[in-house]
Amino acid sequence: MSKDIRIKKGLNINLVGAAEQTTSKAVLSNVYAIHLSDFHGITPKMLVKEGVEIKAGEALFYNKNREDMLFVSPVSGELIEIERGARRRILTLKILADKTQDTLEHSKLDLEKASAHQVKEYLLKGGCWPFIKQRPYDIIADPDTTPKAIFISGYNTAPLSADLDYVLQGKEKELQAAISALGKMTPGKVHVSVGKSAKSPLTGLNGIELHKVAGPHPAGLVGTHINKIDPINKGELVWTVSAQDLVIIGEFLLTGTFNAERIVALAGSSVKQPKYYTTKIGTEISTFLYASGVNGENFRVINGDVLTGLKSKQDGHLGYYNNTVTCIPEGDDYEFFGWNKPIFNKISATRALTFSWLQPNKKYDLTTNTNGEHRAFVVTGMYEKVFPMDIYPMQLLKACMVKDLDEMEQLGLYEVAPEDFSLTEFVCVSKQPHQQIIREGLDLLQKEIG
Amino acid sequence: MSDKRLTFKKRLHIIKHHYRGKKMAPAFNALHTFLFTPDETTHNGSHVRAADDLKRTMNTVIMALVPVLLFSMFNAGYQHYSAINGFPQDFSVMEHFLTWDNFWIGIVKVLPLVVVSYGIGLLVEFIFAVIKGHEVEEGYLVTGMLVPLIVPIDTPLWMLAVAVVFGVVIGKEVFGGTGMNILNPALTIRAFLFFAYPTWMSGDKVWVHGAVERAQEIADGANVDAISGETVLGFLAQNKGAEMSYSMWDAFWGFIPGSVGETPTFLILLGGLFLIFSKIASWRIMVSAVLGSLVMGLFFNQVVEWGWIGESSSFYGLMSFDFWKHLLVGGLAFGIVYMATDPVTGAQTNRGKWIYGFLIGFMSVMIRVFNPAYPEGVFLAILLMNVFAPTIDHYVIRGNVKRRMKRLKNATLLPKDSDQEAKELKAETV
Numbered sequence: 001m002s003k004d005i006r007i008k009k010g011l012n013i014n015l016v017g018a019a020e021q022t023t024s025k026a027v028l029s030n031v032y033a034i035h036l037s038d039f040h041g042i043t044p045k046m047l048v049k050e051g052v053e054i055k056a057g058e059a060l061f062y063n064k065n066r067e068d069m070l071f072v073s074p075v076s077g078e079l080i081e082i083e084r085g086a087r088r089r090i091l092t093l094k095i096l097a098d099k100t101q102d103t104l105e106h107s108k109l110d111l112e113k114a115s116a117h118q119v120k121e122y123l124l125k126g127g128c129w130p131f132i133k134q135r136p137y138d139i140i141a142d143p144d145t146t147p148k149a150i151f152i153s154g155y156n157t158a159p160l161s162a163d164l165d166y167v168l169q170g171k172e173k174e175l176q177a178a179i180s181a182l183g184k185m186t187p188g189k190v191h192v193s194v195g196k197s198a199k200s201p202l203t204g205l206n207g208i209e210l211h212k213v214a215g216p217h218p219a220g221l222v223g224t225h226i227n228k229i230d231p232i233n234k235g236e237l238v239w240t241v242s243a244q245d246l247v248i249i250g251e252f253l254l255t256g257t258f259n260a261e262r263i264v265a266l267a268g269s270s271v272k273q274p275k276y277y278t279t280k281i282g283t284e285i286s287t288f289l290y291a292s293g294v295n296g297e298n299f300r301v302i303n304g305d306v307l308t309g310l311k312s313k314q315d316g317h318l319g320y321y322n323n324t325v326t327c328i329p330e331g332d333d334y335e336f337f338g339w340n341k342p343i344f345n346k347i348s349a350t351r352a353l354t355f356s357w358l359q360p361n362k363k364y365d366l367t368t369n370t371n372g373e374h375r376a377f378v379v380t381g382m383y384e385k386v387f388p389m390d391i392y393p394m395q396l397l398k399a400c401m402v403k404d405l406d407e408m409e410q411l412g413l414y415e416v417a418p419e420d421f422s423l424t425e426f427v428c429v430s431k432q433p434h435q436q437i438i439r440e441g442l443d444l445l446q447k448e449i450g
Numbered sequence: 451m452s453d454k455r456l457t458f459k460k461r462l463h464i465i466k467h468h469y470r471g472k473k474m475a476p477a478f479n480a481l482h483t484f485l486f487t488p489d490e491t492t493h494n495g496s497h498v499r500a501a502d503d504l505k506r507t508m509n510t511v512i513m514a515l516v517p518v519l520l521f522s523m524f525n526a527g528y529q530h531y532s533a534i535n536g537f538p539q540d541f542s543v544m545e546h547f548l549t550w551d552n553f554w555i556g557i558v559k560v561l562p563l564v565v566v567s568y569g570i571g572l573l574v575e576f577i578f579a580v581i582k583g584h585e586v587e588e589g590y591l592v593t594g595m596l597v598p599l600i601v602p603i604d605t606p607l608w609m610l611a612v613a614v615v616f617g618v619v620i621g622k623e624v625f626g627g628t629g630m631n632i633l634n635p636a637l638t639i640r641a642f643l644f645f646a647y648p649t650w651m652s653g654d655k656v657w658v659h660g661a662v663e664r665a666q667e668i669a670d671g672a673n674v675d676a677i678s679g680e681t682v683l684g685f686l687a688q689n690k691g692a693e694m695s696y697s698m699w700d701a702f703w704g705f706i707p708g709s710v711g712e713t714p715t716f717l718i719l720l721g722g723l724f725l726i727f728s729k730i731a732s733w734r735i736m737v738s739a740v741l742g743s744l745v746m747g748l749f750f751n752q753v754v755e756w757g758w759i760g761e762s763s764s765f766y767g768l769m770s771f772d773f774w775k776h777l778l779v780g781g782l783a784f785g786i787v788y789m790a791t792d793p794v795t796g797a798q799t800n801r802g803k804w805i806y807g808f809l810i811g812f813m814s815v816m817i818r819v820f821n822p823a824y825p826e827g828v829f830l831a832i833l834l835m836n837v838f839a840p841t842i843d844h845y846v847i848r849g850n851v852k853r854r855m856k857r858l859k860n861a862t863l864l865p866k867d868s869d870q871e872a873k874e875l876k877a878e879t880v
Contacts, residue, residue, distance in 0.1 A: 013498070146864040159498075187864070233854070233861035306497045328498065331491055334459055338487030339505035346501035350729040352510040354501045368491040372503020373483060375587055376629030379507055380798040381732055392799065392847055410851040418495075425496040429504050430629075435495040 003211055005193065005228045007388040010216035011423055013159040013347055015306065015328075016365045019265035021166050023276040024291065026264075032075050032282035033317035034060065034093045037310070039130060041139045041443070044071070044090050046082065053078050057104035057127060057258030060093055069143065072127030074260030074281040076102040095282070106256040111177060116184040123181070126252050130320070131245035132182075135226065135238050137446045138417035138439075147239040149188035149230055152179075154202040154243045155195040155213050157220030158305040158422075160274075162265035162323045164243050165194075167276065168201045174250030175243075176205050181253055182241065183207045193225045202243065218388065223420040227389040232415045244323045262323055266292055268306075269365040270299035270327035283318045285325055294327065300368050302326040307422035308435070331369025339372065346371065349382060349427040375430040383424040391415065393424050397434060400441030405448055408441055418442075459486065476579040480586035508591040510730045514721035515595050515711075515788065519564070521704055522711040523556020524548055526603055529707050530555050530659040533677040537695065547705070559659050560710055562607055563598035570611045571597070574618045578627065589628030589635070589794070590618065596636035596788060599711025600781065600829070601643060602656040604663075609650065613642045633836045634795045637829045644824070652824045654680040657707035679707035682779040683818065683826055686767040701778040712781040722787035731791035734800060735807035739786040740777065742811025747773025750819055768819040776815050785814065785828035795836040799846040806842055810835045 036044055043064040048054055059070035060079070073079075075097045083092040109122045120143050123129045134141035141147070154164050168175065183190050189209045194200040196214040203210060211229065213219045222240045232238055241249070244262055251259050260281040267274045272293030279288060285301055302309035303319040306326050310319060318325065341353070347364050348354035356364070383393040391412040399407035418435035425434035462482055469475040482488075483505070492499060528547050532538070538546045571594045572586075579586040597614065617639030622631040644651045655661040658679030668676055682701060685694040696706050704714025725731035750769040753759055759769055777783055790796060790810045797806035810831050817827025 015498075144866045146866075148862040148864060188862070231857065233858045235863045236861050237864065300491075300497065302497055308495075309497065311494055311497070326497075332489045334463070334486035334489050336459070336486055339483075339503055340509045343501045347498075348501040350502050350507075350510075352502060352506050352728045352730055354506075356501070366498040368497050369487070370490045370492055370499050370503075371487060371501050372499075372505065373479075373488055373490065373585060375504045375585075376627065378504055378589070378629045378794055379730075380793040380796075381800060381803070382729075384800060390850065390853070392850060394798065395843075395847055410854065411847070412850075412854060422496050426498065427500045427502075429500075429502050429507050431499065431503065433493075433495050 003229055004196075005211055005213045005215075005219070005225060007215035007219050007224065007228070009385055009388040010218055011349060011386045011427065012157070012216045013307070013426065014361065014363045015159045016269040016363045017267050017271055017274045018160055019162065019267045020273070020275045021163065023263055023278055024288075026277040026279040026283065026288035026291070028097065029280070029283040029287045030097060031080070031284060032073075032077070032095045032097055032280065034071070034074075034282055035317070035319060036090050036092065038320040039071070039140060041137075041446075046090070048079055050079055050082055054095070055102045055104040056260070059127065061090075063140075066143065068121070068124045069129055069140075070125060070127050071130060072258050103257045108256045109253060111180060111253055114181075114184070119181045119184050122253070123249065127258050128249045128252050131241055131249055133240050135223075135232055135240065135417060136414035137442050139446075141239050145237050147186045147188065147237045150182050150186050150190045150239045150241065151222050151226050151229075152190065152192045152202070152241055152243055152246065153220055153222040153225060154200045155193055155198065155220040157217035158307050159217070160265070160267040160324065160326050161305040162244075162263070162276070165198050165200045167263040167265075167323065168243060168247065170201070171247045171250070172201045172204065174247045174254065175202060176250070177253045178241075178246040178250035179205050179207055181249070182239075186239070191225065191229055193222075195220075215388075218420065218423055221419060223415070223417050224388055227391075227415055231390075234409060234414055236414075242321060242323075245321070264288070264318060264322070265324045266327075267324060268299075268302075268327040270295050270329055279318065281318060281320055285312060285316050285318060286314060289314065289325070289327070296329065298330045298332070299327050300330050302328070306366075307426060308419045329365070329367045331367030333369070335369075349385065370431050372429075372431055374432065377430050377432065379429045382427055382429065386423040386427055389415065389420065393421065397421070397432070397437050400437050400444075403444060405445060408445055409449075413438075413441055413445055462486065463489070473580055473583075476583065476585050477576050480576065480579070504588045505591075507730055508588045510728050511592045511725065511788070512595050514724050515599070517717045518599060518711045518714055518721060518784075519560070519595070521714045521717055522599060523560045524552045525704060525713060526559050526659055526710065527552025527555030528705065529657070529679055533658045533661065533679050541705075555659055559603050560598065563601065563605065563610060563710065564595070566607045566610050567597040567614055568594040570614045571618050574615055574623070578623045584627065587628035589622065593618075593636045597639050600636065600640050600709050600784070602651060603659045603710055604656060604661070605643065605650060609643065609647055613639045613646070616642045629794055631794060632840075633833055634789055634792050637789060637833050637836075640829050641833060644829075654678045654684055657681055657709070681708050682706060683768070686771055689761075689764065689767040691767050691771070698775060698778055701775070706779070709781060712784040715778050715783045718783045718787050725787065725791070731787070732793070732796070732803050734803040735791050735796060735810075736786055738804045738807030739790050739811035742808035743776055743782060743815045744773055744811070746812045746815035747771075747776045750815070765819055776818070780818065780826050781828045782811075782814055785832055786811065789829075789832050790835075795839065797839045797842050799843050802839070802842040802846045806835055806839055809838075
């Protein structure tokens with residue numbers, strides 16, 4: 001039985017520069033890069049050395065704790081650089097792409113007859129496993145475990161993020177293959193959530209439990225769905241896969257080849273013509289950024305949406321999991337009496353001489369300015385207004401800050417991922433780094449309790 | 451932007467970098483961020499942030515206090531002259547209240563309280579920020595404005611200064627500064643004054659400017675009339691309600707003696723509505739505190755009606771006082787709107803706020819009626835509930851934890867692949 005979700009608590013952040021629904025093909029990139037920071041908690045062990053030629057879909061490295069979990073190259077070419085940081089930690093792998101692409105082909109899997117174990121092995125060796133994430137801890141799933149359910153969000157409510165209905169068009173076959181495979185790995189259900197009025201290709205799939213979601217952001221976050229449908233208890237596991245990664249998994253299951261291609265939304269007020277581009281994981285962002293044109297020099301390129309993305313550069317590369325690239329102006333300037341004059345051009349959750357409540361549908365051009373300094377927690381009751389889960393957000397944050405493991409467990413840290421705290425971070429008057437606090441709390445809990 | 455301001459902005463920017471990492475940096479930054487919101491940008495996490503910061507939040511509360519402050523400056527003069535010359539017949543606001551003479555008393559008597567409160571309080575904050583190397587946080591902006599409004603008008607400035615130092619250091623800084631304190635600093639200051647200098651804080655001589663001085667002159671043998679200004683609660687506590695010349699309309703508009711800024715119920719009401727509208731203060735606390743005081747007042751009215759308390763009782767005056775009138779006199783309205791809603795010392799959960807607010811209203815009226823020494827209980831009630839707020843929150847949060855624990859009983863714990871059971875389970879499901 002499908003259960004519809006309707007949330008009231010939340011906040012839609014309307015920004016200027018939503019991607020127009022037309023897709024162009026991005027210029028092929030010369031160099032592709034894989035950032036290891038995309039794979040939280042993974043210690044890589046290299047399988048190839050610098051200067052070695054590899055095919056697309058061929059393994060670059062594996063997870064130190066799990067030798068069969070392979071991470072593959074999005075393109076064929078030469079591994080030209082292994083960039084290392086402090087203590088020789090690997091930061092980035094750079095691959096110089098060949099002119100003609102050569103893809104590693106695996107023997108096809110008979111999806112109908114395959115057991116869960118076979119599916120797992122197949123996805124692991126094909127490099128598709130890293131797309132499957134688990135909660136608690138918001139990390140790449142442990143293939144040894146069995147989740148009680150799998151959650152997929154087919155609805156993006158984050159500001160300026162890619163419209164999944166649009167980018168998934170015509171991918172029904174791949175999506176179905178991926179869903180069928182995932183369904184084998186859990187005795188529970190595969191929950192798929194779509195927007196209430198959406199015409200999502202996900203709605204027609206078999207083997208899913210479909211949920212219609214309505215309400216402001218974070219209505220589209222998978223954490224919200226888990227909390228409303230089947231919350232995680234201590235010791236339980238759920239897996240989550242982002243809808244667009246299902247396409248890569250599905251195509252791999254159907255054809256035996258790893259196709260790193262995806263449609264990316266280029267958005268934000270610093271982009272002249274925000275729209276969609278077909279490109280590949282790890283591509284240079286500049287291959288499509290300048291095709292759309294940019295406004296000014298001083299802007300920030302974000303891998304992902306403005307609430308959860310990672311800071312990149314104009315000559316940076318598309319992240320492993322991202323289907324949105326956002327460019328917004330940097331706010332590194334002072335504002336005269338910015339704390340007491342009436343504000344019309346910024347979003348606020350209060351009405352303290354801030355007037356965004358007058359025009360709820362107006363689109364804003366926000367910068368990266370913090371609009372104030374870091375302070376201790378003072379104001380109460382504000383986070384609750386944008387936090388739809390049955391969890392006390394401030395108390396949980398404080399428990400993480402003081403590293404109280406019992407409190408963290410009891411207040412529901414198992415149920416959340418950093419992204420669930422992106423809105424509370426946005427409205428925070430004290431400008432606290434909520435997502436970072438939750439990430440550190442999750443890491444600590446995982447280390448201490450497992 | 452003009453070129454001149456640009457250079458000013460740049461100059462400050464250069465000075466900021468000059469001070470970076472040095473001992474005086476917090477002091478300079480406090481002044482700098484007062485003029486300009488900083489050029490700080492987000493890192494990872496949310497790349498955009500909402501427009502509000504703590505300064506704006508605090509500033510909103512101050513804006514809600516400004517009408518009260520202005521009124522209190524006029525009222526200082528009005529009470530002073532009325533106590534000497536008698537209350538005017540056929541009172542008119544323009545003629546008798548909003549006059550320059552009245553305002554001048556306000557400038558001479560009320561403004562120095564504000565200056566001393568802010569000056570000493572911020573000095574202590576700056577010293578602590580420099581010593582401990584953290585930024586100057588904005589908590590005192592509101593405290594500094596509240597303090598002059600909740601003391602008697604003739605409070606000597608040195609006394610206020612001592613109390614402010616005590617309140618800021620013991621009430622706040624020892625706990626770690628803004629956001630960490632248990633007791634409301636403004637009320638800690640008020641409580642210190644009350645217990646350290648009780649003769650200056652109660653009686654019928656302290657609420658009107660000049661009364662104490664005149665009493666001293668009379669004691670020294672001068673042949674002048676004594677001035678007194680008993681508060682409404684003072685009359686009632688002595689069972690002299692009948693002698694009182696103030697109507698409830700006077701109390702509503704605020705033309706009565708009392709602590710500097712506690713009297714104008716109407717303006718406090720407007721301030722409260724503004725704070726609720728701007729979403730800065732909790733409406734839950736305000737509404738429940740009003741309810742709490744009404745319930746307690748109603749109960750006392752009933753006690754009188756049932757005949758449990760006779761007119762001879764010393765509690766009669768206050769107990770028989772109509773329940774809704776409690777909101778108009780004394781510091782109850784002021785306390786509910788501006789003090790009980792302090793987010794740091796109040797309850798922090800929504801359900802906790804209902805309980806916390808209700809008990810503040812309830813206790814305020816109770817202490818008011820039963821305290822023989824001082825017929826006002828609001829500050830004691832709020833301080834008491836400040837102490838209990840974490841306990842209230844604790845039980846509210848335990849409720850949430852219990853729900854989670856209950857769910858845990860039905861948890862589907864699936865074994866790992868390596869376990870034998872898992873293989874069987876998988877065989878079933880595949």
